[in-house]
Amino acid sequence: MKIGKPERMIINGKRLDGRGLYDLRPIKMRVGVLKNADGSSYLEWGGNKILCAVHGPRELHPKHLAKPDKAMLRCIYSMATFSVKERKKPGPDRRSIELSKVIREALENVIFLHLFPQTVIDVYIKVLQSDGGTRCASIVAASLALADAGIPMKDLVSACAAGKVDGEIVLDLFEIEDNYGEADLPVAIVPKTGEIVLLQMDGNLTKDEFKKALDLAISGAMKVYELQKKTLYERYGERYETER
Amino acid sequence: MKIGKPERMIINGKRLDGRGLYDLRPIKMRVGVLKNADGSSYLEWGGNKILCAVHGPRELHPKHLAKPDKAMLRCIYSMATFSVKERKKPGPDRRSIELSKVIREALENVIFLHLFPQTVIDVYIKVLQSDGGTRCASIVAASLALADAGIPMKDLVSACAAGKVDGEIVLDLFEIEDNYGEADLPVAIVPKTGEIVLLQMDGNLTKDEFKKALDLAISGAMKVYELQKKTLYERYGERYETER
Amino acid sequence: MKIGKPERMIINGKRLDGRGLYDLRPIKMRVGVLKNADGSSYLEWGGNKILCAVHGPRELHPKHLAKPDKAMLRCIYSMATFSVKERKKPGPDRRSIELSKVIREALENVIFLHLFPQTVIDVYIKVLQSDGGTRCASIVAASLALADAGIPMKDLVSACAAGKVDGEIVLDLFEIEDNYGEADLPVAIVPKTGEIVLLQMDGNLTKDEFKKALDLAISGAMKVYELQKKTLYERYGERYETER
């Protein structure tokens, strides 16, 4: 057994942070928080604190990299050195390069990139504090910032993880559960259609557990979607409507 | 004396792998082994296992790097991490950069580069297993792959090393002889003309020893040349003829 | 107290190298020392030995980096590995990148960059031996090399440091004073106008000390300026005249 692992992580149906098995952590969202960005958002999700800026669409230099029929989407996910227990070395590591890729692919699904040929849209995600589940939180923050930038999308992307801890399927793992639990299943969806645009898993699940976790994660993402819409509504004074 | 050095490397005129002083190790050659490459080859030479792919001639990007009157030849020699006793760190080191350069220069001698202006020809050499003499083996593999790619050459390049071990001039050193011997002299030639297109030496030789080793290496390269021609003949059903 | 720090650095008004408080170290200057450079200089200033080469103005590649209305000035300050007590690792470090920037900015002040649109002027400074005060010495060497290259300037830039050692304000700190003194204040000026084009400080000074040190550094730079003019005069047989 790993040194540092708690003996039990679920006691009388309650998790170490007091939540029930299927509870989300508290979530706060704001958009338009950075003056210089074309769109921006700040998200607190449990102990996660995430700042996201969107620049663009704007011309891409050098021009030969630009795509003639659509915008290029670039995405950089990175963690502040002090966002984790032991100081993280600055600069990109392999994990953040992979995460940047899967987050970008999830966002590409909903953005009408063909409306902005020859341009680039940059999404910068900075994890200021990390507490498990930063990739889901990052996608949620990024789609808010894209909406704030006025970039047309078929829908917001929403996301939530489920997983297995002490033999139980639970929603929205926090750091300790992430580190010492049996499985983590982050899922991002396009809420209107129910399509899954990000799916990763590591750990160990039987078929039934997997089915249960997948359903649970999707239901979590749907709750987060309501918060996203509310945030945009409060900011822009109208009910959030998707494009077309 | 270095720890690990055998007390004697030649016993009763036989080398540690059982060869006589002037014997080549067993050599196997194949061409056309990789589907995606324009030309490819696989070479086993003693314990060396080398895979080579040729891509091109094809357009070079960015265009301003292209040469208006001929093809650019690029060559990358690299070793698999598990090709040596102690795992090699991935990525290019100074040795492989130097070897890539001298191998490229040897190949440039024979390729009719002026037939393909504005293009690039890439030669990728991967040493999958190393047992001494990889640069000669790489040149031999590369010229087979270039021939397999149908790139016109004035001749194949062939190569072999000679050296000094336990005071004797010997042909085609294997790893232990390379590490603990007194001198290593890799030579690449254009067999038809006898020109020397690669020549390096490290160790210690008198003038007479050098002369003897040079002659021996050239004779070794001529034997390898016969194998190269045979390989191409078997593959292409006609006697190998050089371009004009 | 740092290990290695001398107990006293000023004894009876004399410094460890025998100078009085307001004395410059011996300075030797030469121009036109490198055949390949468009302009060059060699400077010995106390134990500092600095070689400087200027290449340009010449066309800048790739062209899109060129400035349409003036020359780009690039400057690289670097130290030889053996210029310091313990071998310096090769390659640029953060200190030399900062110094390159502030030296370039000082030189930009005097060069008529708008006379050479679309071009680049490169200034390469190599510290062969270091003995404290290399940034001032580098600026002095660089403006000599620029003059040697025939690049029009409104004036030479001259420079000198002052500082605080053992409680006294002194001129032109050498290495030990630099390492163990209380403050170092390098200053570069345009002598004709008295403008300050480089100013840095680290250490601790009261207002009166700062004023005294600044005056002293400027007076030192004026003395160095005379040596610069003399050097150019001896080389080019006419009194140095600034442009326009």
Added chain:
Amino acid sequence: MSYRRKLCMRDMVNVMKPKDEILANLKRNFILDILKKGKRVDGRKFYEYRSIEVQQGVIKKAEGSALVKIGETEVLAGVKLSIGSPYPDTPNEGALIINTELIPLASVAFEPGPPDENSIELSRVVDRALREGEVLDLEGLCITEGEKVWLVYVDIYTLNYDGNLIDACCLAAVSALMDARFPKLEDDKIIYEEKTSKRLPIKNYPLEVTYAKIGEHIVLDPCYEEEEIMDARITFGIKQDDTICAIQKGGRGSFKPDEILNLYEDAVEKAKFLRSFLNI
């Protein structure tokens, strides 16, 4: 569109599609047309692997090695051992370090230089299945608790790229680990020249199974032409007890929950099929 919109004028921009885009669309339509007829571009069934070959022991210098071919896709995995210190929080465990490299031999699409995001994703996806699937009993790699442990490096090179590198690399890695033997240890120094007969402490045999989604169609083991135009990809890491140990979805396309659950079931069967090439 009912809220702030900075960029509406951009919609007017009208740019000619160059030939590359047209060509890509033609290719996609060609492959889609075939799929609509229930066939694949190379004649396979939708949920069928290409021919598979596994050859162990090809690199004697390595402690273990395996060459795997899936159709024309070809990868080589080698295992090297060395000795290191354990992590402070797992003092009695060795380490497994897996690295996959997209080398330019395999395709003109793979550039020389440091690994790009595709290379890193591949490397991490293979690593994830083996790590989470507990291919090795890491405690079996302990030499002296808290001091010395075996470090097991698995390096995988792509030799020819014709689609579905993930499954090939994972199969090659497991096969090379099975092939590996500990080298002799003398006074804590490794005598690489002398291999013992002792195998690595293999605990599980996790393998990866990858599907591509093209339009509404899903196919197993995509070949190069299919990968080139696919919308999305999904990989399942499956252990021999049929549990799942890793998933990775890739590409900008999407999957429906039902599709994923169905593919999971198929993947369990396919993992069994792959495991037959390892004789287990």
Added chain:
Amino acid sequence: MSYRRKLCMRDMVNVMKPKDEILANLKRNFILDILKKGKRVDGRKFYEYRSIEVQQGVIKKAEGSALVKIGETEVLAGVKLSIGSPYPDTPNEGALIINTELIPLASVAFEPGPPDENSIELSRVVDRALREGEVLDLEGLCITEGEKVWLVYVDIYTLNYDGNLIDACCLAAVSALMDARFPKLEDDKIIYEEKTSKRLPIKNYPLEVTYAKIGEHIVLDPCYEEEEIMDARITFGIKQDDTICAIQKGGRGSFKPDEILNLYEDAVEKAKFLRSFLNI
């Protein structure tokens, strides 16, 4: 010009200035015109800071943290502690390692990738004030002389760039150091989850005050529009005893000696003002 002149013919070269240059000149003239009237582009007085906010303790994972806003400029500093060996020539001193990063969130002008010269200069200028201003008593970071000392990392990220990052970063760093508490130490292992109530050994409160020169005008705390067209910049690091601990002049413009001496006096007052946001 009375000596060798290689390049006279180049003077003839006549190149059209493109729009960018024209635009830059227009901007500069616009701001200069306002300055000539004794005003600034955002309505401030010449020697006036924008509104300042300091918020400590914003990142609980860090040992200390502070968010600082100067107008729309926003930076976040975090302090992390670890244990290391002292330098041989200072066996009883810990170390302070300060790093400032210009991240692209803050401005389209900041590119991703390794730090450029602007980033390095900013980082070093902030470092210089804190190091030379002896913000920490490094001997108070010693755990075991010659063996173990605390390493104090201060990492500062720019969140929004609207000019004068130096003053904001320095203020944030000092504030984060003041906010920091030592974590618990158990058998020389750091228990990051449990902070003690023990503060870092703060010795001085050095702060930086920056002025920009535009034409003949000098203004405190330049905003983005002013920095964009300024000729030169000067920064003073000031300790609470009003002595100076660091200076950095930037830009291709120049200062007169008198200007510098006058600015020093003003900077002493402004440093007091900044210190009021730290409640000292």
Added chain:
Amino acid sequence: MSYRRKLCMRDMVNVMKPKDEILANLKRNFILDILKKGKRVDGRKFYEYRSIEVQQGVIKKAEGSALVKIGETEVLAGVKLSIGSPYPDTPNEGALIINTELIPLASVAFEPGPPDENSIELSRVVDRALREGEVLDLEGLCITEGEKVWLVYVDIYTLNYDGNLIDACCLAAVSALMDARFPKLEDDKIIYEEKTSKRLPIKNYPLEVTYAKIGEHIVLDPCYEEEEIMDARITFGIKQDDTICAIQKGGRGSFKPDEILNLYEDAVEKAKFLRSFLNI
């Protein structure tokens, strides 16, 4: 052409040669014409060095140093010592680490940045002669067997490039090693300020001699103009017992075996000549 030929249509491609190519050909023809008359572009004989200067002790901060000029080619070598651990398989030997850098001061052809292949080849060719020629008795660098040995760094900078850097760098390196003195050692700490009178354990004096082949002509010590258009280059590392310790052929041209044997004989004489500048 008697076998598979994929690319025949490319032969048709007809591209105008730009001016650069024409200029290079003109230069080459000009130099070849002179060579055909038995002369060289700078008036030397074919097998003649340019004037050589060797100046030791030019950098006092270094343990040893030498400035070498061959014609207008100028290089500076410096020796620095430090203390390190021996390699496990040579516990009683120190190490010699040689590095040569093509710095942009020396030529517009040398770009700033990490070393390119030319820089690496130069560095390794100089290293090879010194290492294989056993310039130092590495056992004489042992301080405590298996624990502490001297590391000898030789760093060589090109100051002005006018051809034949190899010979100049090798001569400078040997000369700097001969100039070097051990610094004082106190409790295993190096007192760099105090040099002892003890020299490094020089064992051999290997030097390098380089020839260029232009057309059918071979010349010693090529100058810049000759290197620019040469077909090939060959370098011999020669010890003072006239044996050979290193060879490097460069360039896409070729040599005949007889040419190489003849050059070897000449190189032995030329190495003696070079050694006279070291007073041995």
